[in-house]
Amino acid sequence: MTRINNHYQKLQAGYLFPEIGRRVSAFQAENPDAAVIKLGIGDITLPLAPAIVEAMHAAVDEMGEEAHGYGPENGYGFLTEAICAHDYAPLGVSLEPGEIFVSDGSKQDSGNIQEIFDLGSSLCVTDPSYPVYVDTNVMAGRTGEADENGRYQGIVYLPATEANAFMPGPPDERVDLAYLCSPNNPTGAVATRENLTQWVDWARRNEATILFDAAYDAFIQDPNLPRSIFEIEGARECAIEMRSFSKRAGFTGTRCAYMAIPKTVMGRSAQGEAISLNALWSRRHATKFNSVPYVIQKAATAVFSEAGAAQTAEQVAYYMENAQRIRQGLGGAGFAVFGGEHAPYIWMRTPGGLSSWDFFDQLLERSHVVGTPGSGFGPAGEGYFRISAFNSHANIDEAIERILKAFGS
Numbered sequence: 464m465t466r467i468n469n470h471y472q473k474l475q476a477g478y479l480f481p482e483i484g485r486r487v488s489a490f491q492a493e494n495p496d497a498a499v500i501k502l503g504i505g506d507i508t509l510p511l512a513p514a515i516v517e518a519m520h521a522a523v524d525e526m527g528e529e530a531h532g533y534g535p536e537n538g539y540g541f542l543t544e545a546i547c548a549h550d551y552a553p554l555g556v557s558l559e560p561g562e563i564f565v566s567d568g569s570k571q572d573s574g575n576i577q578e579i580f581d582l583g584s585s586l587c588v589t590d591p592s593y594p595v596y597v598d599t600n601v602m603a604g605r606t607g608e609a610d611e612n613g614r615y616q617g618i619v620y621l622p623a624t625e626a627n628a629f630m631p632g633p634p635d636e637r638v639d640l641a642y643l644c645s646p647n648n649p650t651g652a653v654a655t656r657e658n659l660t661q662w663v664d665w666a667r668r669n670e671a672t673i674l675f676d677a678a679y680d681a682f683i684q685d686p687n688l689p690r691s692i693f694e695i696e697g698a699r700e701c702a703i704e705m706r707s708f709s710k711r712a713g714f715t716g717t718r719c720a721y722m723a724i725p726k727t728v729m730g731r732s733a734q735g736e737a738i739s740l741n742a743l744w745s746r747r748h749a750t751k752f753n754s755v756p757y758v759i760q761k762a763a764t765a766v767f768s769e770a771g772a773a774q775t776a777e778q779v780a781y782y783m784e785n786a787q788r789i790r791q792g793l794g795g796a797g798f799a800v801f802g803g804e805h806a807p808y809i810w811m812r813t814p815g816g817l818s819s820w821d822f823f824d825q826l827l828e829r830s831h832v833v834g835t836p837g838s839g840f841g842p843a844g845e846g847y848f849r850i851s852a853f854n855s856h857a858n859i860d861e862a863i864e865r866i867l868k869a870f871g872s
């Protein structure tokens with residue numbers, strides 16, 4: 464038989480969400496009448512906004528009138544220009560369309576970006592973190608085996624704790640790659656300007672690269688908080704930013720995202736030459752990717768229209784109202800809750816010192832509510848639990864009521 468990529472054997476018991484799915488299915492099979500409320504996986508629940516649907520319809524009609532074949536690998540100009548004008552210019556960040564790479568998702572981008580770096584590169588992640596950062600580096604062979612706590616040899620874990628407001632600073636040692644996510648999934652914490660300045664200064668001092676995941680930037684409520692790492696002085700020399708239309712505009716099933724790589728971010732070749740990461744990614748993207756469908760890029764562009772911007776902002780506000788209800792409902796009853804102010808996630812300490820998975824099982828059993836065990840995002844997530852604000856107001860209220868009934872003191 465053909466030998467497999469053995470690094471996959473180091474991965475831990477499957478991806479988090481399939482495991483949750485298995486437990487929920489088993490519960491539902493045994494309790495067919497239970498009305499389970501799902502606040503687990505971070506997926507949107509509102510339909511696409513009318514302005515976006517309209518743009519998609521119009522683009523479909525165009526497809527029937529003339530051929531729109533392979534698009535430019537890095538995205539159509541109408542979209543990359545709109546991104547620069549609407550996502551960056553208002554922040555005082557000047558990026559040009561050639562620094563934007565449109566893709567079919569930030570999951571892919573955050574998983575694929577490691578390919579352009581040496582296999583010997585060291586990396587750090589905040590712990591807990593979005594599982595894709597760690598798992599894709601394990602698959603690539605950049606780590607050793609996991610220890611009994613689930614920490615892989617070769618990765619520097621930076622615990623996100625109540626003491627550091629779930630926003631750890633840079634490590635003392637030098638590493639090549641730093642994955643950062645703000646607003647954070649899973650903790651719902653948000654980086655301040657000071658936090659990011661510390662990281663950028665560290666990256667420049669150490670000639671490291673920051674891979675900044677801003678999938679939730681639209682959920683930031685305070686205009687003084689940074690929405691892009693490029694708002695920080697010097698970030699154009701050391702950072703790559705990933706953004707997605709998934710959460711801000713309900714594109715999880717529609718698929719469109721982008722990566723911003725300034726032409727000033729450099730890596731080093733084995734011969735010691737400085738190489739543009741923008742050029743490297745461009746080569747990679749053109750080889751392995753054949754552009755996002757025309758219809759979808761037209762739909763994404765509509766997010767920036769006056770109507771599209773207003774309608775998607777309303778959707779974000781709807782989810783943030785849920786986040787506030789969860790914070791107040793559970794926090795007011797004495798649960799230790801964090802996040803949820805600039806992110807659609809509430810991070811709570813499990814009641815009674817339960818382990819994350821024990822609380823998951825009890826919550827499902829006693830409240831018929833599904834959340835996500837914090838330990839699934841990294842060892843420092845043990846004893847915590849993520850509750851997503853993606854649902855209807857009615858389901859959120861019902862879930863809070865059930866949780867308080869089963870677990871309230």
Ligand SMILES: *Cc1c(COP(=O)(O)O)cnc(C)c1O
Pocket residue numbers: 505567568569570571573593644648676678706707708709710714715719720
């Ligand atoms: C949802 C999410 C993404 C975006 O995923 P898409 O592939 O663009 O749908 C990226 N990063 C984090 C942290 C996320 O939670």
